[in-house]
Amino acid sequence: MSIPLPDHCDEPFCEVRTIHLDRVIRARQEAIADPLLVRLALTYKLLGDPTRLKIVMALKSGEMCVCDLAAFAGVSESAVSHQLRHLREQALVKHRRDGQTLYYSLDDEHVSDLIKIGLEHLLEK
């Protein structure tokens, strides 16, 4: 039983089936702006690759340089550098320079919080 659609309706969902139009409308009202959603998704996606997640988790115990991270993660320094750039762009990691060496570390405590909760979720299943 579909709820009838309003007369004046240029919204996208008017072309499709909806069982509970009220819930769809409420969800739309509570939804965050699309550009923010995309950035939020990107944040999770960065943690969603095993190599990047390994890098991030290694940094929980303190700062590390690129070649150490490469040795730890078992991939080339170039690959690590590419991934670190993405992590930097979304402010998941930061870095400081000491001579030729760049030391990377987690940008803030939110990152380790995300990992903590993610692990809790897994371990409770």
Next chain:
Amino acid sequence: MSIPLPDHCDEPFCEVRTIHLDRVIRARQEAIADPLLVRLALTYKLLGDPTRLKIVMALKSGEMCVCDLAAFAGVSESAVSHQLRHLREQALVKHRRDGQTLYYSLDDEHVSDLIKIGLEHLLEK
């Protein structure tokens, strides 16, 4: 200046350059098992797609059926169904049946916690 490698060394990182071998070793000791890491990454990856994230965030306000989620997210019901399967497999969402309709909801509070922290991270930048 590279730290010399130990004599007996069949570890993978012996083939590569390391500046701070002690940090690499410590990170390895503190690291979680690889299968767990992969599952953890998969959890984040699921939140890392805009459509899936939109679905999950819609469910924060309560359970919804497939066609409502499709209307909300602006994609086909088939696409939503595919994504819900992935979210189900990793226990991010659960569902109950009422007649022909399946009502999906968040599996536990960890999921909304992840979103809360992710948003905090973004909004503080």
Next chain:
DNA sequence: CTTATATTTGAATATATGTTCATATGTTTA
């Protein structure tokens, strides 16, 4: 100022993945 070290960058490639379309399954109603 030439060499070595540490990291970055760009292009190329192989793989992963989200959506679509057609079809199948499960449930209710006539």
Next chain:
DNA sequence: TAAACATATGAACATATATTCAAATATAAG
């Protein structure tokens, strides 16, 4: 039991992306 509804599933396709390789910066040392 036939038809309608809600959702699921499988194959195909187009796009995204992680890694590799080669080359380019940037800093330190001799």
